[in-house]
Amino acid sequence: MSRPVFPFAAIVGQDDMKLAMLVAAVDPGIGGVLVFGDRGTGKSTTVRALAALLPPMRVMQGCRYQCDPAAPDSWCADCRAAGKGKSITAPVPVVDMPLGATEDRVVGALDLERALTGTKVFEPGLLARANRGFLYIDEVNLLEDHLVDLLLDVAASGENVVEREGLSIRHPARFVLIGSGNPEEGELRPQLLDRFGLAVEVRTPADLPTRIDVVRRRDSFERDPVGFAEVWKKPRDKLRRRIIDARARLPDLVVSDTSLERAARLCMALGTDGLRGELTLIRAARAVASLDGDEAIGDSHLRRVAPMVLSHRLRRNPLDEAIASTRVTRAVEELFGA
Template sequence: MTVTAPAPPKTRRVVFPFTAIVGQEEMKLALLLNVIDPTIGGVMIMGDRGTGKSTTIRALADLLPEIDVVADDPFNSSPEDPDLMSDEVRQKVAQQIPLTIAQKKVQMVDLPLGATEDRVCGTIDIEKALSEGVKAFEPGLLAKANRGILYVDEVNLLDDHLVDVLLDSAASGWNTVEREGISIRHPARFVLVGSGNPEEGELRPQLLDRFGMHAEIRTVKEPPLRVQIVEQRADFDRNPPEFCNKYQTEQEALQQRLVKAQTLLPKVNLDYDLRVKISEVCSELDVDGLRGDIVTNRAAKALAAFEGREEVTVDDIRRAIVLCLRHRLRKDPLESIDSGYKVEKAFNRVFGIEANEE
């Protein structure tokens, strides 16, 4: 038996609508595919300053539908899925204790650059644990981000050790904190989004490889588009609620499309011959490990689901493969070829597509 609590009143600040963002299609597609299938493993967005990276990610979090959570649970535990429940909630379910369910907006957690490991992972109050015999756990940002989005701006400036911790949690879906022989773990399933400016240095290749997708964004060059972006921003700043109302229908339509895609995803089929060709591309590009193959398979399926189909096409793979592989190529310091172009060339060769279609 479950009891549903009413959703809290809408007091959140108004966010720029996702459907109003002009251009940056590559970044938007990568983010949407990760929402449809979080196992893709997150997105690394590299691009110039002032290209709307943070605006787009906040807009995505605002777009997502409300989710059912166990009321007053610090980990946003799911009332149905055991993999997304904290140990305490799982025990209640096992003992058939009724749960109070609340509806909550999907969380977007910002990770500040100066965050400590304790702030990220949570801490155990050893003194309380020893004196009172209870596991006194103070949840961190990973607990707050469970079933949501964890955003790290300037991820290339973050301490490598912390990036490792984030990537481990994102990959396993769990966060484990161990102090003085006391161990606590909780679900930490989130979409990890990192952004950065390439001028400030790249991430180490082994960390970069752990991100499912890599989107590169450039400053819009066409003057009419630039004017459109500037005018939109001015309209939004003048009257945010009125501006958002103009896009309400589009926002709701995209939200429904995402929900349908998540439902359809398990039924999507990727033909064996196409899977072999994806691995051929990875092999030809000399991609280390099998992450590239796995992520490309998942992304192509998510794209097919997003477009309402149960069968993956060659075009789905073409649109996803650059995002999934460009950051996994071995860097040759003497080569100036953009990695995206290299992936496209290998894709065209393996799939037998004429070069003039590029």
């Protein structure tokens, strides 16, 4: 029996980070989550806790890429060749991508041991393991440029294409990209920054009761992981049901012209480039409304997600030294009222 992970429902504070993760779980197409802030604030704990919270997914039995039985158009070549086969349940994968990973380890490469016997076999990489799950990169702002370019290509297409050493492989690679880091150690390349749908800042709790609660819960978990997980089983199941219900409601949720206009006006006021800000703002607000059990997007949903959707999309303004999140909050208050 594997060791339980720290329960998502037991994480103290860090509400913006938790909301961003839940939004990405309800709508994985939103573009991933970037978490910047202090070390030791629960970033990696929250990612692993979310994956453990999600319901198991159906996969094609024996598939190395976790192909979705309900989406034959996205199947890998092996699943297409085999036709309709048996499906099984599997946990949602969380794959760590270390900073020192080679390109072969990320995209996959020829299996050298079998190649020595004269057989060319593709050994899947981290992108294959992360398909339909989460790819987690700590210190993402220190990632090497060639790996950044690779991730951008895969994120845009949803496929990983490997053509080398006589191999020509194409397999699905759709995942929620989760990046974390410390902004003091360097900035993220704008091209990659723009690919994250949501970005949040996390800080060390400043109030005494919260710090005590964090230490108490973590200590209880370390001393008895199984017992601690059992105590939080009902809150975990309730939160899991909330995600499942939100996913089911999402396609029918109403987005009025008024909400579309609100989103567009906010992005225009902030001077965001392109239309990705509006699109992501609407999708994130829709996911929050669905989590709340509402039937339509309202101003309250747009207000809650605006800072995490737009803060990392702002151009630097030499005439306004306010930090990005403050500029977004100010624009939201001017448009929606304080």
